[in-house]
Amino acid sequence: MEKGEESTRPTSSATRPASTTAMTQLPTGVPFRPPIAYPYAPPIPYPGCSSNSKDMTEPSSSTRPEPSSSTRRTLFSSESNTYQDSSNVGDEFIEQEQEFDNSVVEEVPSMVEEVPSSSHGNDDDGVIEPRPGMSFKTEHELLDFYKKYGKQIGFDVMTQRSKREDDVSVRYLTLGCARGGKARNRTSNVSKPRPTTKTDCKAKINAIVLDGVLRITIVDNAHNHGLSPRKARFFRCNRAIDASVKRQLDINDKAGISMAKSFNSLVVEAGGYDNLPFVEKDARNYIDKARHLRLGKGGADALRGYFERMQYKNDGFYSLMDLDDEGRLKNVFWADARSRSAYGYFGDVVTFDTTYLTNRYGMPFAPFVGVNHHGQSILFGVGLISSEDTNTFVWLFETWLKCMDMRAPNAIITDQDRAMKNAIAIVFPKTRHRYCLWHIMRKLPEKLGSHSKYNDGLKSALHKCVYDCQTSEEFEKSWEVFLDTYNLHENVWLQSLYTERMHWVPVYLKDTFWAGMSITQRSESINAFFDGFVHSGTTLKEFVDQFDNALRKR
Incomplete structure (x- = not known):
């Protein structure tokens, strides 16, 4: 090489050094150029699932175009925006098929969407971010993976659509955020619209059966709402009652053991509320359905x-x-x-x-x-x-x-129940609705009992805030001081209580006549109606026979 002559870098990948540490000493005057990093990366399968790299076509190094909108389009000719929530993704695989304008499925694109080079996966927590090309042996594996990912990130999961063959095997499947789709207006009262969680979120994954396995083809991980990892265990897809717990609930119910005692025994056995994959309301609903009035x-x-x-x-x-x-x-x-x-x-x-x-x-x-x-x-x-x-x-x-x-x-007094609240708004729109304060305060051990200062001032401070305030302004200030003192601004239960403070805090209810009712006394008086006339083994036939006797004694 003549002096001053420009050196050229070999273009063959075979002659290019693999790394800077393996390079031999270059002659003086030859400029060093780092190796080119190819943006392509092979698909990363979920642990325990298969991934055949031969099914992925590796594009050229620098000429591979960025995925266009057409590569992210759905594999189907039309798509409905009306999603129907499944009862529990993971307990029962319920098909929620939508009516398509054209039932013919288009040909699968020759190249599925490749995994981007800069991934924001969560490998440290054991669940990686879903990517095109990931394959799963069964539908259950795919559902389990996406549920775990949703629980880790903080969103609820639902089956948005699916199609099956004649043998009930899945042909394609779309899983997505439970807040996807648009809410259907079911009330004619436009001044009091019913609450909804739907935000038309587009986060989803599409999977189709290719070569006998479910292959993810389209991924959209962007949500248009806030994510709540701390609330993930309360999402419907993450709540399930296994068979052994159901048997225990059935036995306790037939023996006349109250649901509160049955649930508390499960909490103790599990080592705390956070270790249970369901809440007390789920147990009540199971007993209601299993009982069917018995x-x-x-x-x-x-x-x-x-x-x-x-x-x-x-x-x-x-x-x-x-x-x-x-x-x-x-x-x-x-x-x-x-x-x-x-x-x-x-x-x-x-x-x-x-x-x-x-x-x-x-x-x-x-x-x-x-x-x-x-x-x-x-x-x-x-x-x-x-x-x-x-x-x-x-x-x-x-x-x-x-x-x-x-x-x-x-005026009407009920438990703090969303179903009751919705029904009252529909049937009694002008009635003043109040939550039973006793039912709310009895939840303190469950919701705040794990706090280090629960018995060291927290409980009494909350009681003082609720019962002793004489004006709404005084309550607002006292509530803020309470949250600051015990660092409870992020407590979800307290946030929900504050949002609905008009329904339970006494200072906001002074403008309504309540007939001098003591909330705890109401619950005790209802018990007094039937104590001594019915027992844990009372059938419906025996109940109606004793009903008049109970009323005559009042």
């Missing part, structure tokens, strides 16, 4: 006979039975003439509580209770319900309202 022999006939006898004795007796498509009893409501007459005088304030017989006797018993001018509890009607969801409560409230000549109460 009519027993002659239960439905006993109800019909009781209603016929009461209607014969008293023209003012009102009853209604709700049956399912197969003619089985779902819900029932009744009220005698005395209850309807008493409501006309003392119906300004009503308490509605479903916890007493549900907990103690395995029946979702729903009484409407008021107080007379002597401070005594009086019944305004009784319901037996198959479940505690919004639709069931709407049916019960509408039935009770018709029984009371469409006269809604001025």
Whole structure:
């Protein structure tokens, strides 16, 4: 090489040194150029899953174009924006097929989307970020992987769509964020829209069966809402009750053990609330569905006979039975003439509580209770319900309202339950709704008991904030000081309580007449109606036979 002559770098990859440490000493004057880093990286399979690199076509080094929007398009000819949430991704694989404008599936693109060179995976936590090209042997493996990823990042997972072959094997599958899609307006009252979690989030993965395995073809990891890793265990896809726990709940329920005691025993056995993959409401819902009122022999006939006898004795007796498509009893409501007459005088304030017989006797018993001018509890009607969801409560409230000549109460007291709140907003839009303060405060050990200062000032400080404040401004300041003192600004439960403070904090409820009701006394008085007349083994037939006896003793 002549002096001053420009040196050229070999273009062959075979002659290019693999690394700077392996390079031989270059002659003086020859400039050093680092090796070119190719942006392509092979797909990284989820641990335990197969990944065949031969199925991936490696593009050229520097001429490979960036993935265009067409490579990220769906493999199907049309796509619905209306997603339907599955009951529990991971417990039951429920197909949620949508109607397509064209049911023909397009040819699979010749090149799936490649894994980007700069990944934001989470290998340190054991779950990597989903990438195109990842393969899974079964549908369950894919669901399990995406659920774990969602739990780690902080979003709920749902099956958005799927298609199966004649043998029920999956053909393609779309998993995505549970906040995807748009909410459907189910209420005509535009001034009080129902709350929704839908934000039309586009985060999802598409997988299609190729060569006998599920291969991820399209990935979108961008969310249009905040992520909540700390709340992930409360998401529906992460909550499940295994078979052994279900058996234990069934045995305890038949033995008359209250749900509160059954759930607390599970908490102790698991070593804390955080170690349980479900919450108390899930256990209650399971028992409600498994029980289906537990009519027993002659239960439905006993109800019909009781209603016929009461209607014969008293023209003012009102009853209604709700049956399912197969003619089985779902819900029932009744009220005698005395209850309807008493409501006309003392119906300004009503308490509605479903916890007493549900907990103690395995029946979702729903009484409407008021107080007379002597401070005594009086019944305004009784319901037996198959479940505690919004639709069931709407049916019960509408039935009770018709029984009371469409006269809604001025105020109603219930447990802090989302289904009840939604139903009350639909049926009683002008009624002042208040949460039972006793039910809220009894959750303190569960929600805040793990705090190091729970018994060292925290509990008493919260009680003082709730009970002693005389104005809303005083409560606001006291609440802020409480959160600052104990560093509880990030506590999700306290955040939800503050958002709904108008429904439970006494200082915000002074403008409404509550008939001098003590919240804890209401719960105790409901117990007093039936103590001594029904027990843990009481069937529905025995219950209706004892119902009149219990009322006559009041």
